[in-house]
Amino acid sequence: MSADYDQLLDATITYFEQLKAQGTRYVPVLPETLAGLSRAAASLPQIRSQPGTPAPVTATSAKASAVLMDGVAVVPKLPPVFSPTLTLTSAAPLTPGTPLSLDAKTQAIAELRERAMVCVKCPNLVASRKNVVFGVGDISSQIMFVGEAPGAEEDEQGEPFIGAAGQLLTKIIQTMGLSRQTVYIANILKCRPDTPGQTFGNRKPTPDEMKTCVPYLHAQVDLIQPKVLVALGSTAIEGLLSKPAYITKIRGQWHTYRGIPLMPTFHPSYLLRTEALQDKRRVWEDMLQVMEKVGLPVSDKQRGYFLKG
Ligand code: SF4
Structure with missing residues (x-):
């Protein structure tokens, strides 16, 4: 389960990094998919907390933004009101002036x-x-x-x-x-x-x-x-x-x-x-x-x- 999950996670990260390299900054994610990711992520601290492994995936809410950060997908804390977009970027918020295709x-x-x-x-x-x-x-x-x-x-x-x-x-x-x-x-x-x-x-x-x-x-x-x-x-x-x-x-x-x-x-x-x-x-x-x-x-x-x- 752990090896399979790691393999799947690595493939997902690779895919997201390819999208990011191509200029994609946002991906639509169904609420149920995000809820599933959050449930799965809840078990990851035990899976990926070994010394030398990347930072663990953390989960807070199905409404939180999914962010690709340092090659590891994380679900950050819910913003003060809510986040109306899902962001795929190493810098979580989209800052004004950032070029977009x-x-x-x-x-x-x-x-x-x-x-x-x-x-x-x-x-x-x-x-x-x-x-x-x-x-x-x-x-x-x-x-x-x-x-x-x-x-x-x-x-x-x-x-x-x-x-x-x-x-x-x-x-x-x-x-x-x-x-x-x-x-x-x-x-x-x-x-x-x-x-x-x-x-x-x-x-x-x-x-x-x-x-x-x-x-x-x-x-x-x-x-x-x-x-x-x-x-x-x-x-x-x-x-x-x-x-x-x-x-x-x-x-x-x-x-x-x-x-x-x-x-x-x-x-x-x-x-x-x-x-x-x-x-x-x-x-x-x-x-x-x-x-x-x-x-x-x-x-x-x-x-x-x-x-x-
Ligand atoms: S779209 Fe705006 S005004 Fe309408 S329900 Fe949502 S937050 Fe309220």
Whole structure:
């Protein structure tokens, strides 16, 4: 049993090392497979604790990340909230800026999406949601827009920013010379906040809901690796920076999130409610800064929007 197990383990490690050498950083693992690995790993300290052998495999939880470290598969401690990805790397967390091949990125995003689509961490939201709204757009985009949470239409269709505010965001993106397909759009919260007793309207996500869900966004940002993040509204910036934020005070000023320049600006729904032309201009000035940061050309016409009227 011990020799067979060692042989199997060595073959598995060799296979993972080959994948890693080819640039693979993530592998999808079924929960039952991970549970089986954890059960098997529990007996390994007796098997592999002889002097001169590699470090033993340790197990904590079926939800923990599987990490290939120094040629030995280990199951590390569960992160503070949870790990939305399985990581295959000698450095456990994927640090922003680590180059990823498109294949590896596509694979990891697909696996992350699969996890989000069946996530049941917020029972009240699971009971009321129609769809999990993961994110949409180009996973190689230089620009990633982050909102707060899906509304009724987004929940219905499973895509972020498709209601009236979403249509305005789409216009802003197009005015920048881009399209929804060439940027990436996601929310802090992937499920629509429930509104018990109400048949319409939305509510702001609670701090606990945002804290529970934001690891998915962390992982999306780490995988997509945009050059710039745009936070839309106070709730988005609060969710990203984990502290209260007043959008009127901080919009237009660069911040940093996971090593990436972050531009806070007004939420499009605010622009729909306000008549103030200067606030539309302020959002546009923020977008001009974003365009300059990523090296997009800015025409005189674009520079002049909302200066008259
Ligand atoms: S809001 Fe996020 S953490 Fe909560 S159930 Fe939905 S996907 Fe899971």
